[in-house]
Amino acid sequence: MLLTAWLLALMAGGSAAAQPSNQVVHLAKLEIYPAQLESYQAALKEGIKTALRVEPGVLTLYPVADRANPTRITILEIYASPAAYKAHLQTPHFLKYKNGTKVMVKSLELVETVPLLPGTKVK
């Protein structure tokens, strides 16, 4: 089942070359319990690194912490397509992150957005 999800993710990655208009772009806004911040960051980084490595359809996951309040974390998430996003949610590394950090997350808001300049890269 997890292998299937992973294969689906790889296949959905084929749409990495999809039109930018098909992209799914989110801002995830989290607040983490202070005592869990270090553990949370470790799990987040591991999950993101794996996703970027094995999922062509995960175009980026760019996490930042507010400098003045590091328990507030924002992640810019760009997926190549709805299929790539759906597949990501079923990957073993995402499920490990999601289940492993559940108790560390005080709040999560997932904001659906429209990219104003889709296709913009990071140099």
Place this chain on the structure above:
Amino acid sequence: MLLTAWLLALMAGGSAAAQPSNQVVHLAKLEIYPAQLESYQAALKEGIKTALRVEPGVLTLYPVADRANPTRITILEIYASPAAYKAHLQTPHFLKYKNGTKVMVKSLELVETVPLLPGTKVK
């Protein structure tokens, strides 16, 4: 004076190869007056395209609008260094954007952040 600022921006771009730890990363959170949204978006896009083209030290400016409330705009800003950021603020294209959109912006919050995985790209 504007030419000098532009040259400074180009020079600061030399730090595009700087260590990620030296990067300046912001989340700009804006609310735009609804009647001005189209004009604002045009000015924003023009300013960003120019910055990305002529300033090597502007690593990205990635703008998104909340899908449910498009007058709320967030920009992930990544500069190669404090010098690159400072130079950007003095470029003709930034000043044109800033002065030209002043009356369109209902509110602006600039959040200083720490990138948790600096060096992350967009595929």
